[in-house]
Amino acid sequence: MKGKIIICGAGLVGSLLSIILRKRGYTVDIHEKRDDLRRGNIGGGRSINLALSNRGLNALDIIGLKEIALQLVVPMHGRMIHQPNGDCELQRYGDEGQVINSISREKLNKLLLNEAEKQGVSIHFNSKIESCNLTSTDLNTSNQEGKQSADNADIIIGADGAFSAIRQSMEGYGKVATTKEDLGHSYKELTIGAKIDDFAIYPNALHIWPRHHLMLIALPNIDKTFTCTLFLPNTGADSFESFSKSGSILNFFEQHFSDVPPLISDLIDQFNQNPTCSLSTIKTYPWKAGDFLLIGDAAHAIVPFYGQGMNAGFEDCFVLNQLLDQKDDNWQEVMPLFQESRKKNTDAIATLALQNFIEMRDKVADPDFVRRKALEKELHKQFGNRWLPLYSMVTFSDMPYSEALERGKVQDEILTNFNTDKIGFTEILNLYEHRCSELKL
Numbered sequence: 001m002k003g004k005i006i007i008c009g010a011g012l013v014g015s016l017l018s019i020i021l022r023k024r025g026y027t028v029d030i031h032e033k034r035d036d037l038r039r040g041n042i043g044g045g046r047s048i049n050l051a052l053s054n055r056g057l058n059a060l061d062i063i064g065l066k067e068i069a070l071q072l073v074v075p076m077h078g079r080m081i082h083q084p085n086g087d088c089e090l091q092r093y094g095d096e097g098q099v100i101n102s103i104s105r106e107k108l109n110k111l112l113l114n115e116a117e118k119q120g121v122s123i124h125f126n127s128k129i130e131s132c133n134l135t136s137t138d139l140n141t142s143n144q145e146g147k148q149s150a151d152n153a154d155i156i157i158g159a160d161g162a163f164s165a166i167r168q169s170m171e172g173y174g175k176v177a178t179t180k181e182d183l184g185h186s187y188k189e190l191t192i193g194a195k196i197d198d199f200a201i202y203p204n205a206l207h208i209w210p211r212h213h214l215m216l217i218a219l220p221n222i223d224k225t226f227t228c229t230l231f232l233p234n235t236g237a238d239s240f241e242s243f244s245k246s247g248s249i250l251n252f253f254e255q256h257f258s259d260v261p262p263l264i265s266d267l268i269d270q271f272n273q274n275p276t277c278s279l280s281t282i283k284t285y286p287w288k289a290g291d292f293l294l295i296g297d298a299a300h301a302i303v304p305f306y307g308q309g310m311n312a313g314f315e316d317c318f319v320l321n322q323l324l325d326q327k328d329d330n331w332q333e334v335m336p337l338f339q340e341s342r343k344k345n346t347d348a349i350a351t352l353a354l355q356n357f358i359e360m361r362d363k364v365a366d367p368d369f370v371r372r373k374a375l376e377k378e379l380h381k382q383f384g385n386r387w388l389p390l391y392s393m394v395t396f397s398d399m400p401y402s403e404a405l406e407r408g409k410v411q412d413e414i415l416t417n418f419n420t421d422k423i424g425f426t427e428i429l430n431l432y433e434h435r436c437s438e439l440k441l
């Protein structure tokens, strides 16, 4: 038997990682501050459903849960754009058969917790990390009644999310530097109910109502409901702040999203009752201090517009597992390699997620954008993987996010400066490949 590892946080990343490490032969304990979600409510404040794609599925595959997870999803082939006049248009994400998968956060987390316990992971619920001692690898925890306990392990992993207590302890020791950049927009979730045992709108798409400074999206659930997320500025006109002043919720929806009120009969109640949550990008480095390591949102929390936060956290677990294989479980070698290889990639997906906010709210309804997407599709059709559109590199491939970001910049530069009236598709491809090879991509 190998040593003992403590994971802080039984969210999506912590519970997945616990299974990987248990299967490698470690004794694994998890401390989770909340109740066991299998016995109660998951609690507000995070998205109800998530888009699960290639990188996340790869990690689920190594613990044998990919196919089971895929039974819990509604596949989405593309974006359904809702224009202000009510017209809708489906824009496919990738090739025929390439989909992103809408999955319930709660169902996925339950699946992972069940498997973790089946593999012999000890999960301590209602056990909140209060502080840790970086030199002795000790942890202090408290339960709901305030009773204090201590625990100790060879390695302690902080998978305790964007507001990580482990990261804050590391900061307290002066071991890591963290930045937090607020988006200036917040979000609120709303639910479109099922229509007499059917979906009220087309099920196999991610619906977007792009309205420049405002945006509404909706992802389908297997119970035939949709979870909508409304993104608004924090201040100024049409902000969450302006609603609390005017209370004109219905007017607002009729003005900007006129096809939505008929789909949500209790729109005003939901709007008033559901929490408004902020969005930010959190970066920190290093991720390792002594025998402590950060992973998932604790190390890199991003805005949700590429649907990659969980997928990136799952990819962290995939890469960590690969490095443990390569280095014979020598954690002192693995931890520095892990943070180095992941940091540039999680910084890249943070940038891409912010860029995609602009794309989703401003560009998807723009005829120029649609023309450019068609051109990229044609390049991909003619040349296959030699021209892979940026969305496909991020969502349907294993290419490092940092490489996808750089290749995306080259594509953007070429498509902005050249058009097919002047040069042919082959010349565009040649330019792209030449530039990528200059950049050693």
Ligand SMILES: Cc1cc2nc3c(=O)[nH]c(=O)nc-3n(C[C@H](O)[C@H](O)[C@H](O)COP(=O)(O)OP(=O)(O)OC[C@H]3O[C@@H](n4cnc5c(N)ncnc54)[C@H](O)[C@@H]3O)c2cc1C
Pocket: 008, 009, 010, 011, 012, 013, 014, 031, 032, 033, 034, 046, 047, 049, 050, 051, 052, 127, 128, 129, 130, 159, 160, 161, 162, 163, 164, 165, 187, 229, 295, 296, 297, 298, 304, 306, 307, 308, 309, 310, 311, 312, 313
């Ligand atoms: C609106 C929205 C939509 C999103 N959509 C997508 C999407 O479509 N696709 C995608 O891939 N990602 C998406 N994400 C991102 C995704 O939710 C996160 O990246 C993912 O949840 C990170 O998982 P995690 O396990 O690292 O952190 P978390 O899910 O935050 O889990 C952390 C766990 O640690 C526990 N914890 C916290 N503090 C302590 C403590 N002191 N002691 C003990 N336990 C503690 C928490 O209770 C929690 O269970 C979205 C995020 C938001 C906000």
